[in-house]
Structure formats: C-alpha cells, structure tokens
Amino acid sequence: MKDKIVVALGGNALGKTPEEQLKLVKDTAKPIVDLIQHGHQVVLAHGNGPQVGMINLAMDLASKTPDATPEMPFPECGAMSQGYIGYHLQNAIREELLSRSIDKHVATVVTQVIVDKDDSAFQNPTKPIGAFYTEEESKKLIAEKKYVMVEDAGRGYRRVVPSPLPIDVAEKEIVKTLVDNDHIVITVGGGGIPVVVEGNQLIGVPAVIDKDFASAKIAEILDADYLIILTAVEKVAINFGKENEKWLEKLTLDEAEQYIQEGHFAPGSMLPKVRAAMMFAGSKKGRKALITSLEKAEDGIEGRTGTLIVNE
Amino acid sequence: MKDKIVVALGGNALGKTPEEQLKLVKDTAKPIVDLIQHGHQVVLAHGNGPQVGMINLAMDLASKTPDATPEMPFPECGAMSQGYIGYHLQNAIREELLSRSIDKHVATVVTQVIVDKDDSAFQNPTKPIGAFYTEEESKKLIAEKKYVMVEDAGRGYRRVVPSPLPIDVAEKEIVKTLVDNDHIVITVGGGGIPVVVEGNQLIGVPAVIDKDFASAKIAEILDADYLIILTAVEKVAINFGKENEKWLEKLTLDEAEQYIQEGHFAPGSMLPKVRAAMMFAGSKKGRKALITSLEKAEDGIEGRTGTLIVNE
Numbered sequence: 078m079k080d081k082i083v084v085a086l087g088g089n090a091l092g093k094t095p096e097e098q099l100k101l102v103k104d105t106a107k108p109i110v111d112l113i114q115h116g117h118q119v120v121l122a123h124g125n126g127p128q129v130g131m132i133n134l135a136m137d138l139a140s141k142t143p144d145a146t147p148e149m150p151f152p153e154c155g156a157m158s159q160g161y162i163g164y165h166l167q168n169a170i171r172e173e174l175l176s177r178s179i180d181k182h183v184a185t186v187v188t189q190v191i192v193d194k195d196d197s198a199f200q201n202p203t204k205p206i207g208a209f210y211t212e213e214e215s216k217k218l219i220a221e222k223k224y225v226m227v228e229d230a231g232r233g234y235r236r237v238v239p240s241p242l243p244i245d246v247a248e249k250e251i252v253k254t255l256v257d258n259d260h261i262v263i264t265v266g267g268g269g270i271p272v273v274v275e276g277n278q279l280i281g282v283p284a285v286i287d288k289d290f291a292s293a294k295i296a297e298i299l300d301a302d303y304l305i306i307l308t309a310v311e312k313v314a315i316n317f318g319k320e321n322e323k324w325l326e327k328l329t330l331d332e333a334e335q336y337i338q339e340g341h342f343a344p345g346s347m348l349p350k351v352r353a354a355m356m357f358a359g360s361k362k363g364r365k366a367l368i369t370s371l372e373k374a375e376d377g378i379e380g381r382t383g384t385l386i387v388n389e
Numbered sequence: 390m391k392d393k394i395v396v397a398l399g400g401n402a403l404g405k406t407p408e409e410q411l412k413l414v415k416d417t418a419k420p421i422v423d424l425i426q427h428g429h430q431v432v433l434a435h436g437n438g439p440q441v442g443m444i445n446l447a448m449d450l451a452s453k454t455p456d457a458t459p460e461m462p463f464p465e466c467g468a469m470s471q472g473y474i475g476y477h478l479q480n481a482i483r484e485e486l487l488s489r490s491i492d493k494h495v496a497t498v499v500t501q502v503i504v505d506k507d508d509s510a511f512q513n514p515t516k517p518i519g520a521f522y523t524e525e526e527s528k529k530l531i532a533e534k535k536y537v538m539v540e541d542a543g544r545g546y547r548r549v550v551p552s553p554l555p556i557d558v559a560e561k562e563i564v565k566t567l568v569d570n571d572h573i574v575i576t577v578g579g580g581g582i583p584v585v586v587e588g589n590q591l592i593g594v595p596a597v598i599d600k601d602f603a604s605a606k607i608a609e610i611l612d613a614d615y616l617i618i619l620t621a622v623e624k625v626a627i628n629f630g631k632e633n634e635k636w637l638e639k640l641t642l643d644e645a646e647q648y649i650q651e652g653h654f655a656p657g658s659m660l661p662k663v664r665a666a667m668m669f670a671g672s673k674k675g676r677k678a679l680i681t682s683l684e685k686a687e688d689g690i691e692g693r694t695g696t697l698i699v700n701e
Contacts, residue, residue: 160472
C-alpha cells in the first residue's frame with residue numbers, strides 16, 4: 078500500500094450540461110485511475126458550483142410555471158447534485174478500472190457536512206446562487222423568504238448564502254469502512270450537504286461549503302497522507318501574471334502564511350485552495366497537500382511538479 | 390445476529406414535496422429502527438415515482454423557459470432523486486438511532502441497476518413519466534426525440550418508458566462491504582438508475598425498474614434472509630374487496646402462482662409485489678418474503694401478521 082490520497086476536483090471541470098459532464102468525467106477518470114494503478118488509495122471529492130446552480134435555477138423556474146413543481150430548498154438541490162455528478166463520475170471511473178483490468182469498486186456516498194450554526198459566515202452571506210431577479214422581485218424575496226439578496230454587476234439581483242467552515246462529516250464511518258476495504262469513494266460532493274446539529278437532528282441549511290475545505294476535513298478524518306487540490310494551473314505562483322512571477326515548488330506553513338499576508342493569492346480563486354492545503358498539512362506532522370492540475374496529479378505525487386505545502 | 394432483511398419502501402409513502410418528505414421519513418424511520426434495535430441487519434430500498442416525476446417535470450419545464458436550463462435525461466433525474474430521498478431518509482434514520490442510543494451508521498449509495506438491453510420490455514414501454522403534452526407537441530417529440538407517447542385518460546399525451554427486469558447491481562460490492570460491516574445502507578433507490586452494459590461501459594437508459602424487483606435482486610445478491618415489501622395493507626387478500634375476501638397468512642410459490650393465474654392480484658398494484666416476493670423466495674431454499682404495512686413490519690418478522698411467501 079502506498080499513499081492514502083484525497084483528491085479535490087473542481088465543479089467547473091465537470092461542464093455545464095449532462096452531455097458535457099458525461100464526456101468530461103472520462104478525462105477526469107484517467108489521471109485518477111493512474112493514481113489507483115500505482116497502488117494509491119484514492120478518495121474523490123468534487124465541487125458542484127455550476128451543477129447545483131443549474132438544479133437550483135431549474136427548480137426555481139419550474140416552481141413559477143403554471144404546472145408549479147414544489148419549491149426546492151438549497152440543501153436538497155445539493156443532495157440532488159451529489160446523485161447527478163456521482164452517477165457520471167463513478168461510471169467513468171468504473172469503466173477506466175475495467176479497461177485496465179483493475180479489480181476495484183467505486184461508489185458515491187450521499188454526504189452531509191456539519192457546520193457550526195454560530196459560524197460567523199452566517200452573519201455575512203457571500204456566495205451567489207440561483208436565478209437573477211429584478212429589484213422588485215428581490216424585495217419580495219427579502220420580505221417573504223428572508224433571503225439575503227445582492228445586486229450582481231448590473232445583471233440583476235441574486236440570492237447570497239453563507240460559506241461556513243466544515244467541522245465534521247456525518248457519514249464519516251461509512252466512508253472510513255469503504256476506504257479501509259480498499260474501495261474508491263466519491264464523497265463530500267459540492268463540499269457536502271450543509272447541515273447544523275440540533276439535538277439528535279441534522280438540519281439542512283442554505284449554505285455553500287467550500288469543497289477544498291470539505292476535502293481537507295475528510296482527508297483529516299481519514300488520516301490521509303495527501304490532499305491533492307486540483308486547479309487549472311500546474312503550480313501556485315507568487316506575483317502571478319507579473320514580470321517577477323515565480324512558480325512555487327514547496328511551501329512551509331509559515332511561507333504560505335507570509336505569501337497570503339503579502340496578498341499573492343486571489344480570494345475566491347487560489348486563496349481558499351492554499352488555505353485548505355494549509356488546513357490539512359497543518360493538522361498533523363507529515364501530512365502533505367499538493368496543488369496542481371488534473372493531468373499532473375501523478376507527476377505531482379511523484380515529486381516532479383505541483384506546489385507542495387508541508388508541515389515542517 | 391438475527392436476520393438480514395431488505396426492506397422495500399414505496400415512493401408514495403414519501404410524499405410529494407420536500408416538506409412532506411421531511412415529515413414522512415420520520416414515521417418511516419421508527420419501524421425500520423425497531424427492526425435494527427431487535428438485532429436485525431437492515432438494507433433499505435425505496436421507490437421514487439412521485440419524486441423522480443417531480444424532478445423530471447421540473448427539468449422539462451425549466452428547459453422551456455427563457456432562462457433555459459439544460460434538458461436532463463431521465464436516468465440523471467433518477468440519480469438526483471436518489472440523492473434527494475437518500476439525504477432525508479438517512480437523516481431520519483440517523484436521528485432515530487441516536488435518540489435510542491444505538492451506535493450504528495447509515496448512508497445512501499448512489500446505485501445503478503443493470504438491465505438487459507434485449508429485455509422485451511424495451512419493445513413495449515408502459516410507464517408514463519414527466520409532463521402532459523398536446524397532440525401537436527407529442528408528435529414533435531416523437532419525431533425529434535423518438536419518444537414513445539401515449540394519450541393519458543383525456544388529460545393529454547405523456548411519454549412512456551419501458552420497465553425492464555433488474556439483472557445485476559453495479560455497486561453490489563460496495564453495498565456488501567457496508568452490510569458486512571454492520572452499517573445500514575440505502576440502495577437501489579427508485580429501482581436503481583437503469584443502465585445497460587456496452588463493453589466496459591454502463592449506459593443510462595430511459596426506463597423505470599420496479600423497485601420491488603430491484604429490492605428482490607439486491608436481497609438475492611446480499612443473501613438476505615427476508616425481503617419485506619411494504620404496502621398500504623397489512624396482508625395480501627384474494628377476492629379483494631368482495632364478499633368472500635380472504636386475507637392470506639402464508640403462501641407457497643405454487644399457491645401464489647395459482648392465485649396469480651386466477652387473477653386475484655391487480656397489475657400495477659399487488660401483482661408486481663407478489664411477483665417480486667416470489668422471485669426472492671424462489672431464488673434459494675429458506676428465503677422468505679413478507680408483504681405487509683410499514684407499521685406491521687416488526688410484527689410480521691415475528692410471525693404475527695403480514696403475508697409470508699415461502700419456498701417450501
């Protein structure tokens with residue numbers, strides 16, 4: 078047995094329609110199965126931005142037609158997106174395993190991620206979701222549904238939801254059992270269905286958990302060796318796009334923190350990835366986080382590329 | 390360890406809206422957790438008729454609005470329904486377990502069920518799904534999308550899809566591992582996402598697999614002791630609704646077949662349940678299928694009520 082690796086895949090890498098997704102998951106499956114073929118244990122997490130956006134928008138639109146399907150809360154849309162993405166992803170991985178005669182099994186676990194109801198993010202919702210509304214419609218939604226609405230770059234008004242930090246994974250024992258039995262698991266899709274604890278209950282909340290943070294959390298729970306955060310570039314850079322741009326090979330937690338303080342990483346883009354990588358690497362000595370592209374994942378694990386964040 | 394039991398729950402028992410479902414799963418969880426508390430290993434399967442119908446309709450409607458979300462194939466809608474229903478169901482069971490201090494874990498596996506592409510059902514689609522259309526729209530769908538459309542009791546035209554028999558469960562090794570490790574699994578939701586085998590690939594097909602047949606199949610694969618098919622009544626009857634109505638306690642396969650031939654069970658209602666029960670009981674000596682109501686499941690397993698179909 079080599080390393081236990083949690084791979085965090087971006088939702089944007091999965092396309093905007095079912096046809097696109099069905100094609101793109103095949104490209105995704107190859108580098109993932111490369112890791113498996115080299116003896117690594119892989120757990121796959123993924124984003125769902127475009128997909129849950131599409132489902133939420135469709136449910137919103139359909140609820141306003143004369144046939145009026147029921148309004149669908151946001152956490153339920155997230156649960157749907159886990160089924161939708163998981164189905165395609167597990168299928169593509171299954172096919173790639175079979176075509177290489179690797180006798181392993183893969184499945185998606187519908188996964189809830191627990192957040193703290195006192196997380197300060199709930200006071201400051203920032204993630205836009207769903208349809209665009211007119212000012213008038215927006216005022217109505219604020220009054221009737223207590224939505225928080227923001228004006229979005231002249232395109233109209235959109236609902237915003239908070240992005241709290243993950244504190245636990247409700248289905249962690251299920252995921253552990255599957256990983257311990259050498260199965261390939263797709264979990265915390267879209268950062269997980271966001272829930273808060275109320276006594277013995279888990280209550281779904283309209284929120285978006287960053288999928289890189291959720292991946293760091295499940296990696297920590299599973300005692301993984303590596304967290305790989307996939308992105309569009311092979312390495313993280315400082316002075317990105319400038320003359321003195323420099324691609325980074327290895328960063329200690331202190332160096333990463335310093336670069337963050339110097340403002341090198343864009344919020345909503347590279348910053349949360351670096352933060353999630355630091356969160357995992359910082360959780361225990363020896364844990365490593367790698368930020369690289371899907372195609373370079375295998376090379377990265379073998380130390381030939383990517384940006385490694387280490388706890389030294 | 391007592392019995393390994395697959396419980397097949399009806400989709401109608403889960404309501405028509407997310408609010409209804411969230412309430413109804415709590416009622417469902419209690420008798421399920423009763424079985425668990427008495428030492429049985431439980432695997433839960435469920436229907437998705439109203440839920441996948443709602444999702445499919447919403448996707449159809451939204452794709453025709455000016456904002457036009459992508460058209461969503463039927464198997465993908467099924468995958469979404471597994472996430473949607475599984476999320477609520479696993480949560481309700483988790484809560485019931487916790488409130489009884491039972492240290493067990495539950496999760497939903499996104500599950501594909503394999504059907505035979507040469508199944509004769511593909512020549513004769515019978516299951517209506519999605520929206521109602523005018524005759525003109527219907528003709529267009531037949532021409533453009535090769536849908537099979539039927540006139541539905543004066544309410545307009547609807548698409549019909551085939552209902553092939555399940556031959557295998559793609560994620561069976563995952564489900565087996567979880568059951569062997571004493572976890573509670575929700576699987577083959579809505580009869581499973583219907584797929585056919587093409588080389589190393591599984592291809593989603595627009596079809597509805599009867600959830601009782603899919604439950605019988607996973608029960609067979611898991612070498613379960615019991616299949617419990619839940620329905621609205623406590624027992625199966627012959628001469629149902631007539632003066633000489635008789636509630637049945639126990640049926641051999643031969644007796645069940647005879648009653649079927651005599652036309653005692655309504656197609657689309659009790660008939661497929663009896664057939665699914667016979668399929669499981671007939672698959673190996675000693676396997677038993679019980680048809681009863683949710684509330685009576687525990688009593689039924691203890692031999693006090695329900696209709697038992699046995700292989701003697």
